[in-house]
Amino acid sequence: MEKIDHLPEQNMFLIDVGGNRGELHYRLSEQPSGTTSIDFTSTFVPPVFRGKGLAEKLVRAGIKWAKEQGYELHASCWYAAKFIR
Template identity: 35%
Template sequence: MQIHHDPANQEFTAGSPSDPAELAYSLPQAGIIDFTHTFVPEAQRGQGLAEELARTGLAYARQQHLKVRTSCKFMRAFVQRNKEEYQDILEA
């Protein structure tokens, strides 16, 4: 699965170019990335797209030495389910 990072629009996208799944983020302050929104089109749900976007976004945060905030309900739940893997990059 190809995931595209578009820093100008602050999003990661995957799936159909005409109707992509997306993980949006903001950079509210220095050293913080806030994952604000996850969307997967109805026809693409159940294929693991949201999880792949989450893993890619969190890997990006780790590579950039950013602390993670999860305003998005899906991302909050994903991080909770995988807390041991991501505890070190979560905002205190």
Template identity: 30%
Template sequence: MFPRLAVLLRGRGPSCSAACSSLSSGCGSRVEHDRRHRRFTVTPGGGAGTRECAVLQYRFTGEKEVELMSTYVPEAFRSQGVAALLTQAAMNFLVEENLKAHVSCWYIKKYIEDHPLQHYKDLIIT
């Protein structure tokens, strides 16, 4: 179960990109931002015993615009807050990088409706 989401900031060293902040749940799952492949991933349960990971994919559509395309959470880890953890990380990325977003994914649209934070809503292109 994911009882509470907390932000953990890792140290920024020479080999660490600007997206080195990661989100983590109370039970140890951590969101990793893979800028090269334009996705956020989390391996539920810290990766023990499984290769399946949850993924939120995006793509750049302009210099300061992205499309939040899809989320996928393995069936065994659904209803545990994993998609919310991924979406929160993606929304924080938009805020930090001052990006605007088109949202194609139904789950991300629902998350924004359920969490109507103005600094999130201002970044969405309708």
């Protein structure tokens, strides 16, 4: 099972597979209501590892973390948006 690392200082989740990196990037913003929202902005998995569910693992890890923080979920990334609807 691949390990997913969260790098909050870089606003990203990272999965390493044989020295190749898959990434999920996000942006946090404070809303006028006082809540924080998260926008998952992009996902990337090296072509050789596409179709193996790695991007899904990244997105699910990101959503799980964001829900634990109580963030409002958004996704400008089309792939991440599929999991938020």
